Amino acid sequence: MKLRESGMPEEAYWETLFDVETILDRLGIDGLLKDVVELGCGYGTFTLPVARRIQGAITTTDIDLEMVARTAQRATAAGLKNVACRVADVLTEGFGVRSESQDGCLLFNILHGEEPVRLLAEGAKTVRPGGAVLVIHWRYDPTTPRGPSMDIRPEPEDILGWAQETGLLRASSEILDLPPWHYGIRFVRISTPHREASASDYA
Numbered sequence: 001m002k003l004r005e006s007g008m009p010e011e012a013y014w015e016t017l018f019d020v021e022t023i024l025d026r027l028g029i030d031g032l033l034k035d036v037v038e039l040g041c042g043y044g045t046f047t048l049p050v051a052r053r054i055q056g057a058i059t060t061t062d063i064d065l066e067m068v069a070r071t072a073q074r075a076t077a078a079g080l081k082n083v084a085c086r087v088a089d090v091l092t093e094g095f096g097v098r099s100e101s102q103d104g105c106l107l108f109n110i111l112h113g114e115e116p117v118r119l120l121a122e123g124a125k126t127v128r129p130g131g132a133v134l135v136i137h138w139r140y141d142p143t144t145p146r147g148p149s150m151d152i153r154p155e156p157e158d159i160l161g162w163a164q165e166t167g168l169l170r171a172s173s174e175i176l177d178l179p180p181w182h183y184g185i186r187f188v189r190i191s192t193p194h195r196e197a198s199a200s201d202y203a
Helices: 011-017 020-027 047-053 065-077 116-125 156-166
Strands: 036-039 058-062 083-087 102-108 127-138 169-171 176-178 182-189
Touching: 020 047, 020 127, 020 176, 020 182, 036 047, 036 116, 047 058, 047 065, 047 083, 058 065, 065 083, 102 116, 116 127, 116 156, 116 182, 127 156, 156 169, 156 182
Parallel strands: 036 058, 036 102, 058 083, 102 127
Antiparallel strands: 127 182, 169 182, 176 182
8 A cells, every 4th residue: 555645754854844742742642652653654743752651562554665774774773672563465465463452553654545435444443342543633724844745645534434434433522733734633442332344344
């Protein structure tokens, strides 16, 4: 699953575009969380700070071997032993964890992909009922210094609608302002008495 417009800028510049600690605070990522999965590690910009906050492990997946290698290198240099990095396409190979085994799933700057409902559904299925699926994206504003083109960039209302389509998620926050350039939404995994949606439903 190679995302549309997924090129990454130079690492030092990329990391100036986020107030990481404020974003994690507002999303509620703290020591109450145990195991977490992440789609798209990039340079480990969020992977490492999340690993420092949670009780358990973070399993991060990216399709780009260089990104995975860089994140693993940074985690080793930081002495973090609770980071598992893997190269995979989650839509064909999954997140590398058992269903309903995680406290949280991170989908950061990823939902401009071609199958956002399927991504949300697959992420949701990794999370136990009551667990969190946490989303951030670039504001729907052409003046942001990075981000996908406006014709594929989702507005918050798009993401809320896609999450509802999965039948697995409900919003548990308002639309969160994540300065300088992002917004976020917290979702909770709901229990479903009927048959759970499968990846093939969104193929």
